[in-house]
Amino acid sequence: MRILLVEDDRHLSASLAEALEAMRYTVDVATDGETAWQHMRLMPYDLMLMDVTLPCLDGLALCQRMRSHSIHAPVLMLTARDTRQDKIAGLDAGADAYMVKPFDLAELTAQIRALLRRGQTSATTTLTWGALRLNPNTYEVTYGDTPLRLTPKEFAILNLLMRHGRRVLSRYFMLESIWPMDDPPGEETVKAHLKSLRKKLHKAGAPRNFVETVHGLGYRLMEV
Structure with a gap:
């Protein structure tokens, strides 16, 4: 399974990528929305893990662009914003799930497994x-x-x-x-x-x- 991690906090992205690779996922990292978009155009991904607040193109706009170009891979949004309206905005932009920072790694990976299972049949x-x-x-x-x-x-x-x-x-x-x-x-x-x-x-x-x-x-x- 290949995951695109879009996160501008380099320390967080490095630690997340290391943890996911240890779980046998292939992980590509982008630190801004436009770079992430170029990755998406080059490579099919099984899941997108993205921050909302990003340079160049924020996570909401990036998710909307994905969906408008018929990229249907599941999106798990990560953000420090914890209001009801922020969650609604993320889901309305096309995200499949929403997690608030700081998050528990075990809970995050459980969410990832659940999203990757969607659409799979026994x-x-x-x-x-x-x-x-x-x-x-x-x-x-x-x-x-x-x-x-x-x-x-x-x-x-x-x-x-x-x-x-x-x-x-x-x-x-x-x-x-x-x-x-x-x-x-x-x-x-x-x-x-x-x-x-x-x-x-x-x-x-x-x-x-x-x-x-x-x-x-x-x-x-x-x-x-």
């Missing part, structure tokens, strides 16, 4: 590909009856591959989808994570070519 909660099963909510992965212990990035790559099935994904696409925009690694990093992922899958009983290399193009899951 039928799509667990992803399957042959004998492979992956639950994106519990981070559990099994091949047959064997559980796999994956690193956060291995999990994210496998999740991405399973969501796209036989579609070929380039290393660049994986970098774009999984790593933060402000500090992406090189494509060799993707190769290293894929090598480790393949070893773990094979050790659990999957064929060696369970993740296929399509030379010159990228990777996909084998046909089952």
